[in-house]
Amino acid sequence: NAGVTQTPKFRILKIGQSMTLQCTQDMNHNYMYWYRQDPGMGLKLIYYSVGAGITDKGEVPNGYNVSRSTTEDFPLRLELAAPSQTSVYFCASRTGPGETTQYFGPGTRLLVL
Amino acid sequence: GEDVEQSLFLSVREGDSSVINCTYTDSSSTYLYWYKQEPGAGLQLLTYIFSNMDMKQDQRLTVLLNKKDKHLSLRIADTQTGDSAIYFCAESAFKAAGNKLTFGGGTRVLVKP
Numbered sequence: 001n002a003g004v005t006q007t008p009k010f011r012i013l014k015i016g017q018s019m020t021l022q023c024t025q026d027m028n029h030n031y032m033y034w035y036r037q038d039p040g041m042g043l044k045l046i047y048y049s050v051g052a053g054i055t056d057k058g059e060v061p062n063g064y065n066v067s068r069s070t071t072e073d074f075p076l077r078l079e080l081a082a083p084s085q086t087s088v089y090f091c092a093s094r095t096g097p098g099e100t101t102q103y104f105g106p107g108t109r110l111l112v113l
Numbered sequence: 114g115e116d117v118e119q120s121l122f123l124s125v126r127e128g129d130s131s132v133i134n135c136t137y138t139d140s141s142s143t144y145l146y147w148y149k150q151e152p153g154a155g156l157q158l159l160t161y162i163f164s165n166m167d168m169k170q171d172q173r174l175t176v177l178l179n180k181k182d183k184h185l186s187l188r189i190a191d192t193q194t195g196d197s198a199i200y201f202c203a204e205s206a207f208k209a210a211g212n213k214l215t216f217g218g219g220t221r222v223l224v225k226p
Binding site: 102 | 214
């Protein structure tokens, strides 16, 4: 059982480039989340989804886009990368409302130069 | 909006007890969580407590909740070197869209032999 997987593990981007961070879960979870963790800080919610075709903004959505065409996948798109987007990105999922456990992926470390 | 605060750093001797504290502002918080993050890794759920409980014990971990003061603590008994990590407090409200988690900034725990 793979749980929540994220690719790539590490990426260096130049300012203005674009990329997609991939997230897949094999637990048939309805709820999925994208967080960013800046050095020495806690996690901030970027976007979340409560099911296929449904997405909503979190605390820090600017500069990002998401889509949820399937239950399993929740990719995060960065358009026009900026140094402020240098961070570690975590994807997470849970079954649904009331489910206490949110499962986290291993993270993608992104450096924008 | 919701806010979760933690102290930044805790140093403890191996074999002693550690106490990590957290305060939160959202009075509608339903679940409160403790996550552990080891260097370069994702977040691991340690334990959680439902808001109508005062205490929860799980092996070496004891969670205390003072709902009146909106104060949460995690006590680790017989602290080991493997307990060195960053510990995040988080809260969620059942009513919150997507059952979003709000994280504190993390407490870095250093266990000295």
